[in-house]
Amino acid sequence: AQSVSQHNHHVILSEAASLELGCNYSYGGTVNLFWYVQYPGQHLQLLLKYFSGDPLVKGIKGFEAEFIKSKFSFNLRKPSVQWSDTAEYFCAVITVHNQGGKLIFGQGTELSVKP
Amino acid sequence: NAGVTQTPKFQVLKTGQSMTLQCAQDMNHNSMYWYRQDPGMGLRLIYYSASEGTTDKGEVPNGYNVSRLNKREFSLRLESAAPSQTSVYFCASSDPSLAGGLRSEQFFGPGTRLTVL
Numbered sequence: 001a002q003s004v005s006q007h008n009h010h011v012i013l014s015e016a017a018s019l020e021l022g023c024n025y026s027y028g029g030t031v032n033l034f035w036y037v038q039y040p041g042q043h044l045q046l047l048l049k050y051f052s053g054d055p056l057v058k059g060i061k062g063f064e065a066e067f068i069k070s071k072f073s074f075n076l077r078k079p080s081v082q083w084s085d086t087a088e089y090f091c092a093v094i095t096v097h098n099q100g101g102k103l104i105f106g107q108g109t110e111l112s113v114k115p
Numbered sequence: 116n117a118g119v120t121q122t123p124k125f126q127v128l129k130t131g132q133s134m135t136l137q138c139a140q141d142m143n144h145n146s147m148y149w150y151r152q153d154p155g156m157g158l159r160l161i162y163y164s165a166s167e168g169t170t171d172k173g174e175v176p177n178g179y180n181v182s183r184l185n186k187r188e189f190s191l192r193l194e195s196a197a198p199s200q201t202s203v204y205f206c207a208s209s210d211p212s213l214a215g216g217l218r219s220e221q222f223f224g225p226g227t228r229l230t231v232l
Contacts, residue, residue, distance in 0.1 A: 009155070
């Protein structure tokens with residue numbers, strides 16, 4: 001069965017620290033990969049996505065992620081975090097389920113950035 | 116352009132009560148989805164509708180029913196609420212004609228926080 005695993009459940013950083021959140025997926029077929037962010041009290045917003053091509057993808061707010069097919073990984077990075085990056089981050093893989101796209105989410109990583 | 120809207124934002128039910136969660140999108144998307152979010156479990160797919168007039172089960176459909184009323188609206192019904200259905204419910208939509216096809220980006224609504232006592 002397809003699954004997504006995020007290794008860090010809660011990460012605490014100081015402002016200006018670098019961020020890397022791990023994500024591994026289990027699926028042998030064609031995958032599209034996403035990182036979503038959920039700010040406190042808000043709905044999920046797309047940070048970035050990988051469909052094909054350059055495995056290093058850049059998203060909004062200075063985030064980037066690298067798709068490493070051999071490692072089934074799609075880690076999220078940001079060189080210097082800000083207090084406003086405090087949120088929960090979800091990695092997701094999408095597969096085709098019958099005639100729909102089925103998103104499979106990781107458990108989420110809560111990021112707390114100290115000012 | 117409001118995107119995906121959901122009503123209500125909050126709801127408290129007693130065990131055994133029924134209710135319908137409403138979702139509407141104004142992006143002319145064909146596909147719509149219902150997810151539930153529980154702590155430490157990410158989001159899980161309850162039901163989806165690939166296109167108007169079709170619905171299909173996701174990972175956790177038990178205890179729920181859905182109706183795709185028209186292209187814009189997709190409702191989720193709890194016939195007899197149980198405490199295990201306490202969760203945050205998100206509706207989403209996507210358009211398979213966009214990049215990624217059936218694996219294209221899904222757009223989420225603000226969520227409904229449901230508590231079943």
